[in-house]
Amino acid sequence: xxxxxxxxxxxxxxxxxxxxxxxxxxxxxxxxxxxxxxxxxxxxxxxxxxxxxxxxxxxxxxxxxxxxxxxxxxxxxxxxxxxxxxxxxxxxxxxxxxxxxxxxxxxxxxxxxxxxxxxxxxxxxxxxxxxxxxxxxxxxxxxxxxxxxxxxxxxxxxxxxxxxxxxxxxxxxxxxxxxxxxxxxxxxxxxxxxxxxxxxxxxxxxxxxxxxxxxxxxxxxxxxxxxxxxxxxxxxxxxxxxxxxxxxxxxxxxxxxxxxxxxxxxxxxxxxxxxxxxxxxxxxxxxxxxxxxxxxxxxxxxxxxxxxxxxxxxxxxxxx
Ligand code: BDR
Ligand code: CA
Numbered sequence: 001x002x003x004x005x006x007x008x009x010x011x012x013x014x015x016x017x018x019x020x021x022x023x024x025x026x027x028x029x030x031x032x033x034x035x036x037x038x039x040x041x042x043x044x045x046x047x048x049x050x051x052x053x054x055x056x057x058x059x060x061x062x063x064x065x066x067x068x069x070x071x072x073x074x075x076x077x078x079x080x081x082x083x084x085x086x087x088x089x090x091x092x093x094x095x096x097x098x099x100x101x102x103x104x105x106x107x108x109x110x111x112x113x114x115x116x117x118x119x120x121x122x123x124x125x126x127x128x129x130x131x132x133x134x135x136x137x138x139x140x141x142x143x144x145x146x147x148x149x150x151x152x153x154x155x156x157x158x159x160x161x162x163x164x165x166x167x168x169x170x171x172x173x174x175x176x177x178x179x180x181x182x183x184x185x186x187x188x189x190x191x192x193x194x195x196x197x198x199x200x201x202x203x204x205x206x207x208x209x210x211x212x213x214x215x216x217x218x219x220x221x222x223x224x225x226x227x228x229x230x231x232x233x234x235x236x237x238x239x240x241x242x243x244x245x246x247x248x249x250x251x252x253x254x255x256x257x258x259x260x261x262x263x264x265x266x267x268x269x270x271x272x273x274x275x276x277x278x279x280x281x282x283x284x285x286x287x288x289x290x291x292x293x294x295x296x297x298x299x300x301x302x303x304x305x306x307x308x309x310x311x312x313x314x315x316x317x318x319x320x
Contacts, residue, residue: 009036010126010252013114015072016244017045017131018055018093020228024221024306025130025156025244026056030065031217031309034252038117038125041070041110045131045175046084047092049074052131055093057101063217063313064320072110072135076176084171087231095227096220110135115143124151126251129183130244132172133157137179140186152189156247158264158277159195160293169275170195173266177275181266184277190291192264193247194277197257197297201246202239205229207303214307215314221306242306246297249305256305258296263287 012035016022029035040060042052053071060067075081088094114135118125127150129136136153139146157172157180165171173180184190203225212222225240232240250257263285267276279293 009034011036011038011121011123012126012128012251013039013041013117015041015043015110015114015127015129015131015135016056017043017047017052018059019046019052019088019131019244020093020095020224021242021244022046022130023055023059023093023224024242025248026059026065027063027217027221027313028245028248028306028309030063031313032252032305033312037065037067038121039068039070039113041072041113041135043072043110043131043135044074044081044083045172046088048081048083051092053107054101055091058093058098061101062098062220062317064316068113069107070110070113071107073138076132076134077137077178079176082175087228089227093224096223098220111139111142114139115146118146118149119143121149124149126151127153128247128251129153129155129157130247132176133179133183134176137182140182147186147188150188152191153183154191154193154247154251156193156198156244158192160277160279160281160295162195163276164195166272166275168267168270168273170277173277174275177266177268181268184264184266184290191250191259191294192277192291193250193257193294197294198241198243198246200297200299201242201302202237202299203242203303203306204239211307211310214310216317217313218310221310245306246302249302250294253301253305256298256301257294259292259294261289262291262293263289264291264293
């Protein structure tokens with residue numbers, strides 16, 4: 001792959017809750033060389049706020065990414081925190097042995113990193129949230145002038161059809177539906193990378209074995225997938241859905257997904273449907289579209305992007 005010059009890279013802020021697939025999303029973001037990652041913030045979701053912050057720093061320091069990591073919300077806006085140790089383990093990133101990152105000064109708050117970066121960067125920035133939308137919602141409420149500086153939000157969350165945490169809801173939206181509602185009603189352009197595409201973003205066992213042989217980075221990705229597959233095998237999946245990496249891929253290869261521009265509401269009070277992303281396919285609400293809903297994915301192209309990113313980082317990690 002040709003290296004893209006810095007000026008052609010797309011400026012992004014990544015807000016994540018690592019999380020096995022968040023970790024692969026970070027590997028793709030840095031290994032692709034197509035993004036200018038201005039900062040990474042973390043949020044409580046897959047695990048506690050402390051764990052997701054530590055996990056992000058572990059994976060970023062392993063791949064030698066020189067980027068500020070800010071720590072975000074410890075809990076959703078209105079609700080108690082729900083975490084997913086059944087998927088991601090007690091640490092939120094069980095599996096590979098990654099060294100503890102160097103101790104740092106106390107981190108900046110996520111809201112400061114997000115709002116200060118947006119307001120000072122000369123152009124517009126794409127936000128890539130891959131966890132609950134708590135930090136993004138708080139940033140939008142605290143400093144609404146950031147809206148003009150957001151090019152678009154490409155988020156992993158929601159679904160037009162199935163749920164994964166409840167029959168109706170996807171995990172990231174379920175954890176903080178009020179935050180999701182604030183974001184979806186903000187007027188900022190949104191691309192929703194939901195389960196409709198991420199359940200097609202499967203990495204199969206033979207592909208994991210090929211990665212394991214590629215070097216230190218591939219081995220870590222394979223070890224992440226070994227742990228992550230325990231849950232997904234129990235669910236009957238033939239491979240592991242690398243949900244969050246699809247959102248990253250869709251920033252620099254937008255046509256890797258097919259989308260429809262539709263109105264999406266967030267359910268915050270239903271007895272059985274809290275956290276549902278209600279997608280108005282037929283226009284019955286009469287509300288204007290607010291979201292590009294991803295419905296199709298080129299899986300082979302997606303997996304190739306992961307392999308290319310891992311290969312690029314192998315060289316960097318081996319040279320250290
Ligand atoms: C989402 O929830 C988490 O388990 C994953 O990291 C992903 O962001 C999938 O529903
Ligand atoms: Ca995530």
